[in-house]
Amino acid sequence: MTTVTLTVNGQSVTQAIDPRTLLVQLLRENLRLTGTHVGCDTSQCGACVVHVNGVSVKSCTMLAAQCEGASVTTIEGIAQGGQLHPMQEAFREHHGLQCGYCTPGMIMSAIDIVNRKGTALDEETVRHELEGNICRCTGYHNIVKAVIAGAEAMAGGMRQAAE
Amino acid sequence: MAVTSIGARVVRKEDHRFITGKGQYTDDINRPGQAHAVFVRSPHAAATIRRIDTSAARSMPGVVAILTGEDLAADKIGGLICGWMIHSKDGSPMKAGAHPALAHGKVRYVGDHVAVVIAETVLQAKDAAEAVVVDYAVEKPVVDVASALAKGAPAVHAEAPDNRVFSWHLGDKAATDAAFAKARHVTALDIVNNRLIPNAMEPRAAVGDYDSGNDAFTLYTTSQNPHVARLVLSAFIGVAPEHKLRVIAPDVGGGFGSKIFIYAEETVCVWAAKKVGRPVKWTSDRTEAFLSDAHGRDHVTRAEMALDENGRILALRVNTKANLGAYLSTFASSVPTYLYAPLLSGQYDIPAIYAEVDGVYTHTAPVDAYRGAGRPEATFVVERLVEVAAREIGMDPARFRARNYIRKFPHQTPVIMAYDAGDYDASLKKALELADYKGFGRRKREAARRGKLRGIGFSSYIEACGIAPSAAVGSLGAGVGLWESAEVRVNPIGTVEVLTGSHSHGQGHETTFAQLVSDRLGIPIENVSIVHGDTDKVQMGMGTYGSRSGAVGMSAIAKALDKVIAKGKKVAAHVLEAAEGDIEFKDGKFSVAGTDRSAGFGDIALQAYIAHKFNGQELEPGLKEGAFYDPTNFTFPAGVHICELEVDPQTGDVTIEKWTAVDDFGVIINPLIVEGQVHGGIAQGVGQALHEGAVYDPATGQLVTASYMDYRMPRAEDLPSFVVDTTVTPCPSNPLGIKGCGEAGAIAAPAAVVNALTNAVGHEDVPMPATPQAMWRACRKAAQPLAAE
Amino acid sequence: MAFTMTGEVDLPADRQTVWEKLNDPEVLKASIPGCQELEKTSDTSFAAIVGLKIGPVKATFRGKVNLTDLKPPEGYRIEGEGDGGVAGFAKGGATVTLAPSETGTRLSYNVDAQIGGKLAQLGGRLVNGVAKKLADEFFANFARAVTGEGAASA
Incomplete structure (x- = not known):
């Protein structure tokens, strides 16, 4: 067993873990943050995407022990004070989800895309950037719409924050 | 708060838990x-x-x-x-x-x-x-139907020494053979419908x-x-x-059948x-x-279509070998038989059809229903034959289809089905306009100048959904009935719980079912909860597959709602001191006809439970009604999908440039959700056509496509945004007029893609999945495709 | 899934020496990549433990190796099968032929092998490359053993 200390959704946690434990297992099994999902074992599907120090990471391919001292944000941690994140709102508004299983990873990836590519996104960019996230239900049509709209809403939020 | 009507484009009630990571999936339960x-x-x-x-x-x-x-x-x-x-x-x-x-x-x-x-x-x-x-x-294993049926092949089970589980047929062989004998033209195709792995996320x-x-x-x-x-x-x-x-x-x-x-x-x-x-x-x-997981498809088919001198279809003859895998999964035997051959008439008036199907054991995972289940395989056979036949006799494929469309309803096909309603011309006309079919020649020439092969392909599909009357499926061999149940529980303050035997795994029942209740009872959608997926809460049900939850599951709810309203009228008659026959229910109010006396739905619900205004011996207290709804027929969603794409002959890479879908799903409860179902179905159909294929090593039976590294799932960049529209002929076979929409895209899409690919390369030898490697070969084989322009 | 591979390698030693080394468990153990144990169980059979990594699958194979068709000093057929537990299995054989050459001995090999289980499911695409690499490593090690360099590095 080894001990790891990290911040998850703003709260400091220390856990004794088997060194083989993956970040996603720590989140799901130890912390019961079951919003982060496992959809494959080969880092292909993106259902497990979380942010580690503000950058999107597939939590099924990162050891929990590698997260010592890191700040991890999961789908459970992006709504602020009861207010949904604009990207969450956009997915609902545009029917960007059906079964909901890929959705947490999609939303976390989408926020990361906005962080990297800005808030004015075109369809081509979004489709390309979603390469690491598989959805079996939606055909991506409404996910793409949701990401573009969510990015615009994030721009609005940033403007407000700046004022 | 307002009523949410049938037809309203409301966002989903269930989404909040999914977008906040609060969904409760089985692995989340400890x-x-x-x-x-x-x-x-x-x-x-x-x-x-x-x-x-x-x-x-x-x-x-x-x-x-x-x-x-x-x-x-x-x-x-x-x-x-x-x-x-x-x-x-x-x-x-x-x-x-x-x-x-x-x-x-x-x-x-x-x-x-x-x-x-x-x-x-x-x-x-x-x-x-x-x-x-x-x-x-x-x-030594056998992994494909040809080797399993070969003389001396090892038997997967001693019970089926030649690996044939059944050798089944449907239709009139003599009439079909006679039609072929007098045909002016016969189109024949050898078709492999590739094996798929459903891959719910x-x-x-x-x-x-x-x-x-x-x-x-x-x-x-x-x-x-x-x-x-x-x-x-x-x-x-x-x-x-x-x-x-x-x-x-x-x-x-997600389930998709699996x-x-x-x-x-x-x-x-x-x-x-x-x-x-x-x-x-x-x-x-x-x-x-x-x-x-049970796999899907995996058919090897020889299909022939007989035409007369006017381009009318005379007959269809189909021989299919269906790989059922190593064991018979729960509904495996129904998929290549009764969910397949009865769909071989497509949207066309075909006087004679004969289909033979062998179900074959192999040393592979069991094969069972996957989105569409038999109907995509049938549609692929029919729509490839129709497209190729049109090309062979030199007729425009859209015109050829229209020439053979069924126009009188009800229409009895030679293979069991009695189509109840449809307007296939309307879907085709709208699709041709939306796809700008007239401008295709110009776009093809423009693509050729860029060194690309542009193609357009149709799929004028039909499916049979909801599944049929229980007695009918029983006579065909089903071990269960295919009705659905519902229970509507009205609480004393007028909020409502609906217990349904349907199960939502992405279809949005918590929204669409609540919309129906809101519409019928005139109460806000927020006041309705849908309960499903627990045998201790819902007494009995048949579940969700075959695009049946709208047509059958909601019909059961509608039937229970009718009973609630009827009971409510009895209560209201006492409360409003009027004859029961004079009570009307409209917009959430019980009123006495011709007067201004009325009581809201919530008030009547409360009165039903406190039971002060009526004699509890004559009228039972409470407001809760259940119903079982058995469908009177299959439903027949149909439509036209048009795929326009470009092939890069240098690399074999395929880009879908435009997808047009015009579907007739009958009455639509929530267009937002219906469109989403169509999008997802198309993506899975495109996946089958271009990317996905389960591959077993023939010598050893090892599955070599056993991860997302080797089994190519469609990703966002593989697909365009879709142009999706509808036409509406209400379904006369259920009280809501719903036909179902869950499988349409997956049924329609593969044929549309392959018809577009073959149109692009100028010959018919294109396999599924049409990977870049396969398309590169197909382009090499193409005889001077660019020079033809 | 099954695959085959052929190749040849020139060794700077006479045929009899190469033949003897090919039958020497210590040389074989030092030459087989990942070989942790190789015990002689009879004149023509060995029990082996080999650790291998193919793509994402890492496994320890326990199995047996048999020598058949022995034609000293012209060659033999070496066959083995190993069970890697959940990782799957590998089995196969190689016909090894020794012929005198200008520089010593030319060793030709003709491998046929099968893999199954996780190895095939996840590592299938990589197997040909890995097999080639393992064969190259084996013969590089074996060449060192034949020329006596192996002893120094071992």
């Missing part, structure tokens, strides 16, 4: 004291088990138990079943071998379940599973729990139909009687929970899912 199961699976496609040595594994850390097929047999746990009896041409019943939940003596495909290791943690169970030593005598999972105090079991499982799971586990497999077995299918992350079936793993988890005295949880990893 029971106190739970142990974890890992299955030891066969690495061989065909072998006799000489010995299973669990001694080393048993002493490993954390191991609770290791159970094998012998333990199952000792507890008299029965095998998995196939619930649809097919009779061969000669009248003999299908030849089915036993399907034990843990192998008994033999393994028959890579991934077959040999033993289960139960340990304190998943990692410990995995470690111990590695230490289970199985001594196999390896045998949530892998299957099960948690079995046993309460020794009450001798009662609970199974949490990824099921599309928990009641059917309970019925099979109870009546056939014998785990526990129904009243002692609760099956809960919580949030389920979660209809009753599998070995959930059977073992619920049985083992009592055996080890602990809750037992199993969660599939993705490679296990590839190996052990």
